[in-house]
Amino acid sequence: MNWSETLRTSWAAVRSHGLRSLLTVLGILIGIAAVILTVGLGLGTQKDVSASISSLGSNLLIVSPGSSTDSSGVRGGFGTSATLTAADATALASSVNAPDIEGVAAEKSTSLALEANDTNWTTTVTGTTASWLDVRSRDLIAGEFITDEDQASQAAVTVLGSETATELFGTTNVVGQSVTIDGHTFEVVGVLASAGSDSSSNLDDVAIVPLSTAANQLVGGTTANSVSTIYLKAASDGQLAAAYQEAEAVLLNLHSISSADSADFTISSQNALVDTATSIYQTLTVLLTGVAALSLLVGGIGVMNIMLVSVTERTREIGLRKALGAPPWAIRRQFLVEAAILGLTGGVLGAVLGMGAALALPGVVGSSIVISPEAVGLSIGVAIAIGLIFGVYPATRAARLAPIDALRSE
């Protein structure tokens, strides 16, 4: 009995119980689909993160407030206090203290209601300075950005994100229009080009105002002088490490903190964000892979179960084949191939389901899913291997049946 006959016989056996075979491979099917989706989601999210990060510029450092230690010695968490000020930003901009830092942009953000022509829209209002456009690697599609004069005179001018402009006016052609922010009237002087989303926010839904205006008219109070984030742009990728050390030294000095361990700020780079994102997705991948592995294990046990049933049902056939001259290895091979076909069927169906979901899901979950041909090929291979591994015991049992007992069975 050669391979093609073994394949034909085994395929006929699988097909003769179509529904049962399908139900049997369901576990493998789900497992394989989960593997393909997991891998695709991991790769897709990584792609999204690195795309959004490289659009922001890889030579960017982000200074965030936080990690202050209070009088009783309890160290606060990240971002728990307003320790950064506009003065910090000014000091960092000094080419003497920080020669490797090319641009500095402090941000002071708050969520406020905007109103134009009776349309209301709540968005992030960000106070910043003229350098923001360059530091954040953004472009304008209309008008101009806020200027140093606007900053000096606390001008009531704003630059809108493209989505914000569309929500308020139905168009991005809005330069010269008026918009009311928190009761104050601002003139729209420019509109930002679209930049998509980063991992935490929509970069196109924003209203930029001069930092001085934000501090004095929109936020005010005791936190008026604080800023929420300072963005630093290193002169080049290679100067990122130097820029980091300069920024840390300047801020520690300015805040009168002797040890970097007790710093009341945190400096992170985009690379650190990539690393963080990667490690999160690796954890997620390990978790989902565990789920997929469990599902495959259950699927494999299902295959073993149904193969044992198949051996029992076909005991007479096994006896007959043995009487007609089938050696034990031929019987074993027949059942192994049958189990492998079950695994293959589950694998192929699972791959189809996984790829279909990979095409359909991005629209729902808002994250891209990359179909990796290697993952598809490998998981189908794994499915066949599962069939084979869990088929060994039933096939061996079939091969060991005594011909007389098998022939006599009812």
Next chain:
Amino acid sequence: MTTTRAIANGNMPDKEYGEPVIELTAARKVYRSGTIEFEALRGVDLEIRQGEYVAIMGPSGSGKSTLMNILGCLDTLTTGHYRLAGHDVDDLDEAELAEIRNKEIGFVFQQFNLLPSLEAWRNVELPLMYARVPGHERRARAERALERVGLGSRFVNKPGELSGGQQQRVAVARALVGEPTMILADEPTGNLDSVSTEDVLGLFDELHDLGRTIVLITHELEVAQRARRIVRVKDGLIQGDTAEGALLATVAGGAA
């Protein structure tokens, strides 16, 4: 009357037969079930020669099924020796026994034992598949075997589409297709009506006339009497053998 003819044939002393096919010497088979031992064969000597048509007869529990399993290489002896077509089969392993069964024995079973999902010719070619005969040759030989048993037109029918007699003919074709040394038929007419029984036994007559060795296991005297020699088994021993001059009257009388 068939009975008369069979008796006459069975007593024919002058028919020449060839080399021994079956040589069974002091054959004992003991089954153990826990602490209980059951001796199914208690020392059987039997020789069957090339071209013979032998019926092994006996009531249920006589040991004839055990004898059939031994002769068919489906089981091995506890003590004693069995030579089949010149091969010592006592010490063979499972794979070697499978090869002997494939080459030397054509089985015909009471339950036909056809695979219901396969067409007639696919059933017939099964022994050739395990003998690694190439595909086109298998088909041609299966076709010839089916024609030989008068089922040339039923080539592609599945067993469910055939009558009992036709199914048993397919089984006989399957037993013939590998040109085995002997045909071993275990109650081949047990599931057939009288017309189909006559059909199958007629086929065996023809095969015997063509020089085939046929061993037929049955408990029915009428069937056994179609053979040329009757070996009667009882309580694990051979009680009568027409070839050794045992009176047929004794055999017939014992069954009556």
